[in-house]
Amino acid sequence: MYRALSDRAGLEDVVVEPTMTAARDMSLPCDEILAAVGHVVYDWSLDDDTMRWGPNALDALGIGTLDRITTGRAFAALVDPGSLATRYDAIHDGSSDAGGGVAFQVQYSLLPEGRTSERQLWIEEIGRWYAGKDGKPHRAHGIMRVINERYEQEQRLAYLARHDELTDCFNRGHLLATLDQTLAETGSSPKPLAFFIVSISNLRAINEAYGFDVAEKTFATVARRIKACLRDGDAIGRFSSRKLGIMLVHCEEDDMRAAAERVRAAVRDDVIDIGDESLAVTVSIGGVGLPRYGRTASEAVANALSALHASRRLGSERFAAYKPSAGSQADRKLVASQSRALAAALAERKVKLVFQPVVAIGTRKPLFYEALARVEHPDGTVVEPARFIALAERIGLVRMIDDRVLELALDTLCERPDIHLSINVSAETIGDSEWTARLSHRLAARSDLAPRLIVELTESIAINNVEEAATFVGMLHGHGCRVAIDDFGAGFSSFRNLRLLAVDFFKIDGSFIENLPANSDDRTFVRALAELARSFKVPVVAEWVQDEETVALLADWGIDCIQGTLVGDVGDQPGSPQP
Numbered sequence: 001m002y003r004a005l006s007d008r009a010g011l012e013d014v015v016v017e018p019t020m021t022a023a024r025d026m027s028l029p030c031d032e033i034l035a036a037v038g039h040v041v042y043d044w045s046l047d048d049d050t051m052r053w054g055p056n057a058l059d060a061l062g063i064g065t066l067d068r069i070t071t072g073r074a075f076a077a078l079v080d081p082g083s084l085a086t087r088y089d090a091i092h093d094g095s096s097d098a099g100g101g102v103a104f105q106v107q108y109s110l111l112p113e114g115r116t117s118e119r120q121l122w123i124e125e126i127g128r129w130y131a132g133k134d135g136k137p138h139r140a141h142g143i144m145r146v147i148n149e150r151y152e153q154e155q156r157l158a159y160l161a162r163h164d165e166l167t168d169c170f171n172r173g174h175l176l177a178t179l180d181q182t183l184a185e186t187g188s189s190p191k192p193l194a195f196f197i198v199s200i201s202n203l204r205a206i207n208e209a210y211g212f213d214v215a216e217k218t219f220a221t222v223a224r225r226i227k228a229c230l231r232d233g234d235a236i237g238r239f240s241s242r243k244l245g246i247m248l249v250h251c252e253e254d255d256m257r258a259a260a261e262r263v264r265a266a267v268r269d270d271v272i273d274i275g276d277e278s279l280a281v282t283v284s285i286g287g288v289g290l291p292r293y294g295r296t297a298s299e300a301v302a303n304a305l306s307a308l309h310a311s312r313r314l315g316s317e318r319f320a321a322y323k324p325s326a327g328s329q330a331d332r333k334l335v336a337s338q339s340r341a342l343a344a345a346l347a348e349r350k351v352k353l354v355f356q357p358v359v360a361i362g363t364r365k366p367l368f369y370e371a372l373a374r375v376e377h378p379d380g381t382v383v384e385p386a387r388f389i390a391l392a393e394r395i396g397l398v399r400m401i402d403d404r405v406l407e408l409a410l411d412t413l414c415e416r417p418d419i420h421l422s423i424n425v426s427a428e429t430i431g432d433s434e435w436t437a438r439l440s441h442r443l444a445a446r447s448d449l450a451p452r453l454i455v456e457l458t459e460s461i462a463i464n465n466v467e468e469a470a471t472f473v474g475m476l477h478g479h480g481c482r483v484a485i486d487d488f489g490a491g492f493s494s495f496r497n498l499r500l501l502a503v504d505f506f507k508i509d510g511s512f513i514e515n516l517p518a519n520s521d522d523r524t525f526v527r528a529l530a531e532l533a534r535s536f537k538v539p540v541v542a543e544w545v546q547d548e549e550t551v552a553l554l555a556d557w558g559i560d561c562i563q564g565t566l567v568g569d570v571g572d573q574p575g576s577p578q579p
Contacts, residue, residue, distance in 0.1 A: 024387070034147070043141040043396055046091075047132070051075060060146060061110065062117025078115060083108035087125055091140055097131035104129060104140075107147070112309060122151040145566050164238035166216060167223035172245070175237025176297040179247050183291055183300075193290040194251035195300040197261060197308050198226065198244045201282040212467040217274045222267055222281055229266040245304075253289035253321065260285045260319035284311045288322040350376040351404045353412065357568035357575060358422070358541055358561050361554060367561060368420035368454055369574040371409045402429045403438065408443050413449045419574050422454035422484060427461045430472040443479050450480035454505070458487045462501055484541070488529060506533045510544025517549045530557040571573055 026537060040061065041054040050072045057065060069075045073090070079086050090106040103126075110121045127142020162174040171492065179195060184574025222538035223244055227236050230246070239245040248259055264283060271278045294300040310319035352374050357366040402425050409423045429435050443450045455476055462469040462485060473483050484505035496508040506531055512522045526542070533540040542554050545564035554562060568575070 005179050006052060037066065038145050041141070042144065043139070044087075045139055046129075046137050047139075049073055057159055061123075061144075062115040062119075062121065064113075064116045068114060078110045078113075080109040080111050080120070087140070087142075089129070090125075091129045091137050096135065097129070097137075101128040101130045103127070103318075104142075107151075113207070119148075122147050155283070167220050167238050167244075168208070169223050169244070170229060170235060170237030172237060172239050175235060175239070175245050175247070176301065178235050178237075179245075179300060180297040182247065182249070183295055183297070191250060192252045194248040194253070194256050194259065194287055195290055195294070195304050196246040196248065196256075196260065196285050196287045197239055197301070197304040198246060199284045199286075199308055199312075200242050201284050201312075203242045206279060206281075210274075210279075214274050214277060214279075218272055218279055218281060221272045221274070221284070225266045226263050226543055229262050245301075251289075253292070256287045256289065256321050257319060258571040260287060264319070282307060283320040286322070287319065290418055293324065311338075318488075349404070351401060351408070352376060352572075353405065353408045354572055355421075355572045355574040356563060356570045358563045359567045360535065361551065361559055361562050362532055364567055366419075366575060368422055368452075370422045370424075370456070371405065371412070372424075372570065375404050390405075398426045399428050399432055399435065402435060405433065406439060406442075409453065410446075410449055413452050414446065416574060417448070420452040420454065421574070422456050424458075424486065425455045430457065430461065431468050436472075440479065447480075451482075454482045454484055455488040456484045456507065457503075459485050459509075460487070466501070473503060481562055488533075488540075503538065505539050505541055505561075506536075507541040508559075510542075513542050513550065513554075513564075514544045514546060517547070523553065526554075527557050528553075530559055534558055 038060055039054075041058045042057070043052045044050075051070060053066065053069065053071055057063065057069065061069070063078075067074075069078070076086065076088065085106050086108050087104075087106055089103075090104040093104075095102045105124070105126050105192050107122065107124050110123060112118050112120060115121075123144050124147045125142055125144045127140055129137045129140035130469055132138030162170060164171045169175075179193075182193065190374060196310050200219060203215055203219060205281060208217055219242070223236065225240070226244060226246065230236060232247075233249040235247040237245050246263070247257075263285060267283050269282055273279075273282055286304050286306070288294055288300055288303040288307055290300055303324075307320045307322040310322075311318045329410040353371045354374055355369040355371055358368050358370060359366050405423050409421050411420070413421055422525055425435075457469060457472075476483050482504040483501070484507055485501070485503050486507045487509040488506040507527075512526050512529075516522050530540055540558075541561040541563055542550075542559050545551060545554070545562040545566050547566060551562060551566070
C-alpha cells in the first residue's frame with residue numbers, strides 16, 4: 001500500500017500490499033493518495049527508538065528536516081507537554097498483545113517550537129503496536145492526520161455547552177452546576193457564599209422602543225460590566241432572557257448589600273451606547289446567603305427569586321436579601337408536592353387531550369377543534385391547565401407538556417382525517433429547535449397533517465419577543481400549518497407588531513366576551529378589535545360565548561367564528577363534522 005515504506009528494510013509488514021485488480025490498476029500510487037488526504041504513515045521500532053516516515057511527513061507536520069523526527073524521543077520533544085496523552089502513553093497503558101497487536105488511538109498537539117510552521121497542530125493518531133518476546137511493546141505503526149479544524153469545532157461546541165453565546169458568561173445549566181459543586185465542596189466546614197439574581201428592569205421597554213437587537217446588545221453590555229467587577233472565584237451566567245445569576249464566594253450575609261451596590265453601580269454609572277442610541281439601564285437584585293438558606297442550587301434559585309420579587313415590591317433599583325418566613329416555607333412545600341405530582345404525570349404519560357369546537361357564526365358548522373391539555377392524577381382526578389401550566393413554567397416542565405400535546409394532536413389528526421385541530425404552545429417552545437425538529441419529522445412523513453394543524457400563540461408571548469415569534473410563525477407557514485393569536489386584546493399590544501406576524505386567526509380573549517351584553521366597555525373594546533382585525537383581513541374567533549344575545553352582537557360586528565359552551569362543551573373526542 002505505502003511503497004515509500006515497503007522499499008526499506010524491515011518494513012514489508014507495515015501494511016499489506018493490495019491484491020485486488022482494481023487496486024493494482026490505480027493510476028495514482030497509494031502514497032500519493034494518502035498524502036493528498038493529509039495522512040502521514042510512520043513505523044516506530046521501540047527497541048532502538050527509530051522512526052521511519054512516509055514522504056509527506058515534513059510538509060504535513062511542518063518539520064524542517066527529517067533529522068528532527070528520526071527517533072521517538074525527538075518527536076516527543078515537539079509534543080505540547082500540556083497534552084493529556086501521547087502515543088507513548090497510549091501504547092504503555094497496561095494492555096497485553098495476544099498475538100495480533102493492540103490497536104490504539106490518541107489525540108495531542110504539536111507546538112510551533114522546532115517546526116517550520118508557526119501554528120500549533122492538533123494530531124489524531126490511529127495505529128497498532130506489537131509486543132516482543134518479553135511481552136513489552138516492540139514495534140508500532142500507524143497513521144497521523146492534522147485535525148485543527150475539527151478540534152476547533154469541537155472546542156467551540158464544548159464552550160457553547162457551558163456558555164451563553166451572547167454574553168460569553170456561563171449558561172444557566174453550567175452556572176447552577178458550578179453553584180452545586182461549590183456548595184458540595186464546602187463539606188462540613190461551609191464557607192459563606194451568596195447567590196444573586198439580577199433582573200434588568202427596563203429591558204422589555206428597550207425591546208419595544210428600539211427592537212430586539214438593541215435589547216440583546218444592551219443585555220450583553222450589562223453582563224460584561226458586571227463580570228468586570230467580580231473577583232476571582234466568582235461566577236456569572238445568563239439565568240433567563242432578562243436575568244443574570246451571580247455566585248459570590250467568601251461573601252458573608254452582612255456583605256451582600258455592599259456587593260449588590262457594586263453590581264448596581266457597574267450598570268448605572270455610565271449610559272450604554274448602542275449605535276446611535278444612549279440608554280440608561282435599571283436593575284433589581286435578589287440575593288440569598290448560602291449555605292444557611294440553601295444547600296443546593298435549586299434551593300438557592302428559589303430563595304433568590306423570592307428575594308427578587310421582594311426587591312421589586314420596594315421599587316426599581318433595589319436590593320433585597322432572602323429572609324425565611326413560615327408562609328414562604330409552606331408555599332415552597334406545596335409547590336414541591338405539586339411539582340412531583342406533575343413530573344410523575346408526565347413520566348407516566350398521564351397528559352391527555354380534550355376538545356372544544358370552533359364554529360362558523362352563521363352556520364354553526366365546526367371549522368376546527370381546540371385541543372386542550374389535561375393532567376390525570378393517580379386518584380383519577382383531572383386537572384385543567386389553569387392549575388398546572390404556571391407551575392410547569394416555573395419548574396421548567398412546560399416544554400415536556402408542549403411535546404406531549406403535539407404528539408397527541410398529530411396522532412389524533414392521523415386517526416381523524418376529517419377534522420382540523422389547534423394546539424397551544426408556551427413561550428419556551430417558540431424558540432425550541434427540538435420541538436420544531438419533531439414537528440418537521442412528523443409532517444415530513446404525513447404531508448396531509450400540516451394543513452389541518454393550527455398553532456395558537458398568546459398575544460403576550462408573540463409581543464414579548466416579536467422577532468422570535470415571527471421566525472416561529474414563518475417556520476409553521478413554511479410547513480403549511482396555520483397560526484392563531486390567542487387571548488387577543490388581553491395584552492393591549494402594539495397592533496403594528498401583531499400585523500408583522502402575518503397570522504391566520506385572531507381569537508378575542510374570553511374575558512371581554514363573557515359579560516358582553518351587560519358591559520358597555522367590553523362592547524366598545526370588542527367592536528374596536530373586530531374592526532382592527534377586519535383591516536388586517538384576518539378571521540376573528542370570539543371565545544367564551546355563552547348565549548344567543550352575545551352571538552347577535554358579534555354577528556353585527558362581523559365576527560367570523562365563535563367558541564364556548566353555547567356551541568359545544570369540552571369533550572374527550574372531537575365531534576363528527578357536519579355535512
